[in-house]
Amino acid sequence: MKKIMLTILAFSVLSFNAVAEDGFYGGVKYSKLKVDYSTIDGLDLNEVYESDFNAIDYHIGYNTGNWFYEAAYLDAGDESKNLANITSGIYTLTIDTKIEIDGFRFGTGYNHQFNDKFSIRPFANIYKLDTTATVSGTITNGTDALTASIQQSGSDTMMDAGVGFQYNVNERFSVGASYSTTIDEIEDTDEIETTAITASYKF
Numbered sequence: 001m002k003k004i005m006l007t008i009l010a011f012s013v014l015s016f017n018a019v020a021e022d023g024f025y026g027g028v029k030y031s032k033l034k035v036d037y038s039t040i041d042g043l044d045l046n047e048v049y050e051s052d053f054n055a056i057d058y059h060i061g062y063n064t065g066n067w068f069y070e071a072a073y074l075d076a077g078d079e080s081k082n083l084a085n086i087t088s089g090i091y092t093l094t095i096d097t098k099i100e101i102d103g104f105r106f107g108t109g110y111n112h113q114f115n116d117k118f119s120i121r122p123f124a125n126i127y128k129l130d131t132t133a134t135v136s137g138t139i140t141n142g143t144d145a146l147t148a149s150i151q152q153s154g155s156d157t158m159m160d161a162g163v164g165f166q167y168n169v170n171e172r173f174s175v176g177a178s179y180s181t182t183i184d185e186i187e188d189t190d191e192i193e194t195t196a197i198t199a200s201y202k203f
Helices: 002-012
Strands: 023-037 052-064 067-088 091-110 118-141 144-168 173-184 189-202
Touching: 023 067, 052 091, 052 189, 067 118, 118 173, 144 189
Parallel strands: none
Antiparallel strands: 023 052, 023 189, 052 067, 067 091, 091 118, 118 144, 144 173, 173 189
16 A cells, blocks of 8 residues: 555656646644554554544645645544453452544645646655553542553654545635555554545635
């Protein structure tokens, strides 16, 4: 899949001649992230951490010729996964994990205008992401609870490439959809796939 996305990106910049209108635009992108974690020392992290994330991307971009450039803040919030609920007598032990992801995205791509309404947009992005992983255990006894947790945080870079489609509702407002996959992953992951819908407004 990664080779296919790179081939589409390389081929696309060589075709079509219609030129997009220069200028700034801003937008919001809602994304579904599918994370495929690595296996470390025989432990498949997909069994430990949640792999599906809902992310919001607030971006500003600039069109120049057929090229576009974007800078964005991305917030994937936090997603939790329950690993165990063990009850013995009046005590219940609950073990959960949580992953938090947010950071910044910088991207570029090529805008192929088929006509005034429709365009295809191959792109590539580099991300600077902060991640926090938490493993917590809680013992409850009626209304009493005792919780202990271990937390690990870090920052990492990631790159992805993909293709999007955009429809111009009018001269200012447009909507679109896109798909991308990583070509350089963050630590402890093998691949991250992103599907997204976007709304943007030209200034």
